[in-house]
Amino acid sequence: MSDASDSSDADDGGVFFEAPDRAYTVRDVLLAADLRGELGGLRESVRQGIACVRYAEEEGFEVSDEDLQQAADSLRYELDLETEEATEAWFERNGVSAEDFTDHLMRRLLRDRLQDRLAHVAAQVHVLAREAEPLLRVEALLGGDLARLALALARRAAVRAGYAARGDRPNASLLDARRDVFLGERGLGTEAKWGEWMAEHGVHPELFEHLLDLETLYRTRISGLLTADRLRRETQVRVADCVRMCLEGAAFPSASAAREAIVCVREDGDPLEDVARRCGARMHRSRAFLPDHNRVPRAQLLSARVGDLLGPFADSETEHWVYRVCEKENASPEEPEVLERMKAGLVDGLVAGDLDEHIRWVMPRPGG
Numbered sequence: 001m002s003d004a005s006d007s008s009d010a011d012d013g014g015v016f017f018e019a020p021d022r023a024y025t026v027r028d029v030l031l032a033a034d035l036r037g038e039l040g041g042l043r044e045s046v047r048q049g050i051a052c053v054r055y056a057e058e059e060g061f062e063v064s065d066e067d068l069q070q071a072a073d074s075l076r077y078e079l080d081l082e083t084e085e086a087t088e089a090w091f092e093r094n095g096v097s098a099e100d101f102t103d104h105l106m107r108r109l110l111r112d113r114l115q116d117r118l119a120h121v122a123a124q125v126h127v128l129a130r131e132a133e134p135l136l137r138v139e140a141l142l143g144g145d146l147a148r149l150a151l152a153l154a155r156r157a158a159v160r161a162g163y164a165a166r167g168d169r170p171n172a173s174l175l176d177a178r179r180d181v182f183l184g185e186r187g188l189g190t191e192a193k194w195g196e197w198m199a200e201h202g203v204h205p206e207l208f209e210h211l212l213d214l215e216t217l218y219r220t221r222i223s224g225l226l227t228a229d230r231l232r233r234e235t236q237v238r239v240a241d242c243v244r245m246c247l248e249g250a251a252f253p254s255a256s257a258a259r260e261a262i263v264c265v266r267e268d269g270d271p272l273e274d275v276a277r278r279c280g281a282r283m284h285r286s287r288a289f290l291p292d293h294n295r296v297p298r299a300q301l302l303s304a305r306v307g308d309l310l311g312p313f314a315d316s317e318t319e320h321w322v323y324r325v326c327e328k329e330n331a332s333p334e335e336p337e338v339l340e341r342m343k344a345g346l347v348d349g350l351v352a353g354d355l356d357e358h359i360r361w362v363m364p365r366p367g368g
Contacts, residue, residue, distance in 0.1 A: 012025035012026060012027035012028070013025055013026025013027055013095060013137050014026055014094075014095065014362075014363070015362045015363075016028075016029055016150050016361075016362060016363045017150065017154050017157070017359050017360060017361045017362055017363070017365075018359070018360045018362060019157040019158070019160070019161050019358055019359060020161050020164070020165075020358055021161070021164075023362075024153060024154070024157060026137060026141075026146065026150075027137075028153065028207075028211075029146065029149050029150045029153050030136060030137065030140065030146075030149065031201060031203060031207070031211065032149075032152075032153045032156070032211050032214070032215075033149040033152065033153070034201065035186070035197075035208075035211050035212075035215070036152075036186075036215065037186055038149065038152075039136065042136060042139060042140055042143070042145055043129070043132050043136065045111070045139065045143070046107070046132040046135050046136065046139050047127045047129070047131070047132045048107075048111050048118055048121070048122070049106075049107025049108065049110065049111045049139075050107065050127045050131060050132065050135075051121050051122055051125040051127045052107065052110035052111045052113075052114050052118075052121055053106055053107055053110055054125045054127075055110075055114065055121045055124060055125050056110050056114075058124075058125075061110070061113075063106060063109050063110065067109060068102070068105060068106075068109070070282070070283070071105045071108065071109050072101070072105060073282045073284070074283075074284050074285075075101075075105065075142065077249075077251075077282075077284045078144065078284075078286075079142075082315055082316045082319060083316075093363075094141055094363075096138060096141065096142070100138045100142075101142070103135075103138075104138055104139065104142045104143075107139075108143075147366035148366065150363075150366055151366040153214070154355060154359050154361075155218065155347065155348075155351050155355060156214040156215060156217070156218040157214060157358070157359060158351055158354035158355040158357075158358050158359050159214075159217050159218045159221045159351055159354055160213065160214055160217050160218075161354060161357075161358035161359075162221075162351075162353075162354035162357075162358060163217060163221075165357075165358070169217075170217070170220050174220065175213075175216050175217070175220065178216045178219050178220055178223075179212060179215075179216045182212075182215055182216065182219065183212075194208065221350070221351070222347055222350060222351075225346055225347065225350060226343050226346060226347075230346060231333075231339060231342050231343065231346070232333070234342040234345055234346055235333040235338070235342055238341075238342065238345060240289075240290045240291055240298070240301075240302065241289055241290070241291060241338065241341050241342070241345070242289075242330055242331050242332075242333060242338055243289065243290040243301075243302075243328065243329070243330055243331070244287070244288070244289055244290075244327070244328075244329050244330075244331045245287070245288065245289070245290055245293060245301065245304075245325065245327060245328050245329075246285065246286070246287040246325075246326040246327035246328075247285070247286055247287075247293055247296070247310075247323045247324070247325060247326065248272060248273070248283070248284075248285050248323065248324045248326050249283065249284045249285070249286070249295075249321050249322065249323045249324075250272055250273075250275070250276035250279075250281045250282070250283050250284075250321065250322050251281050251282050251283075251284075251315070251319040251320065251321050252276075252279060252281045252312065252319075252320045252321075252322065253279075253281070253318055253319075253320070254318075254320060255312055255314065255320045257279060257281075257320070258311060258312030258320040258321070258322050259312060261275045261276070261279065261281075261322055262309050262311070262312070262322055265309060265324070266309065272309070272322065272324045285326070287327070289331075289341065290302070295313055295315070295321065296310055296311075296313065296323060304325045304328065305325065305328065306325050306326070306327065306328050307324070307325060308324070308325045309322060309323070309324055309325075310322070310323040310324075310325070311323055
């Protein structure tokens with residue numbers, strides 16, 4: 001199996017998945033996303049984080065050890081890392097150091113803390129665009145973007161492999177037309193522009209052509225699928241994907257402690273946060289669409305009302321979670337985030353067979 005990139009797998013962040021004809025590394029995932037124009041938000045987030053850290057140092061702001069530990073616990077929860085051993089193994093497997101982890105938390109904490117002053121911070125602290133580049137992999141990995149971007153590239157690789165297996169690759173004129181449209185959309189409509197992009201990213205022409213081929217074939221495969229009528233029908237079928245919920249959770253050391261906490265909240269009127277603090281239980285607050293709260297049974301989430309307590313749910317022998325529903329609302333089907341979920345659902349239905357048949361995941365499959 002040939003390499004998918006220009007340098008060693010180790011230098012490229014490791015192989016994320018394999019298709020029949022090549023392996024795809026973390027670097028490939030980020031390059032493909034960049035070619036599609038999907039890294040702008042991530043770059044800006046990193047630059048804001050760097051600026052906030054420098055601004056805090058200049059202004060004498062400090063992050064307490066308690067706040068840093070709480071942020072670390074919250075991120076471990078998001079990554080489903082229940083123990084120190086699991087965390088260390090995850091670090092080693094993904095090439096993340098303790099320093100990378102702490103630096104990411106500092107950028108995240110200070111960016112959140114200075115959210116209402118980001119424009120002022122940007123005016124006071126200049127961060128060069130190239131300063132963000134070395135941090136993109138860790139930021140994408142710890143921020144959850146890398147899994148989403150890897151799945152996007154895997155779909156494209158699966159479509160290409162499917163065409164090859166069936167022997168029904170579309171004709172060259174159709175693919176050339178779609179390629180030209182894509183390059184025009186990305187402002188890469190001339191060879192000079194391609195050259196600039198490849199030089200800026202250190203990409204060999206062979207890899208650039210391969211990424212273009214993946215995108216062109218993928219767009220051809222899904223053409224005609226994402227119509228307004230189909231998206232409207234999808235929102236009617238996938239009602240839960242339009243429900244946004246905020247859950248406040250506390251992890252208690254035993255099931256009995258969790259049940260006692262529920263009694264304190266329901267009968268004594270104590271806030272869950274206060275009960276958790278008295279017990280030394282760590283807290284986590286998450287806001288997501290209903291299907292993404294995967295630690296709570298879907299049926300309970302569907303029937304829950306604001307203020308309800310859910311649980312306890314055992315994550316391990318020493319963590320039994322109790323959740324309080326803080327918010328529950330129906331998002332508009334016209335919201336960009338909802339539309340993206342509907343589009344992803346339609347595309348997944350179309351390419352699921354190719355994805356299962358032709359892609360072998362080396363790193364854990366996103367959502368799997």
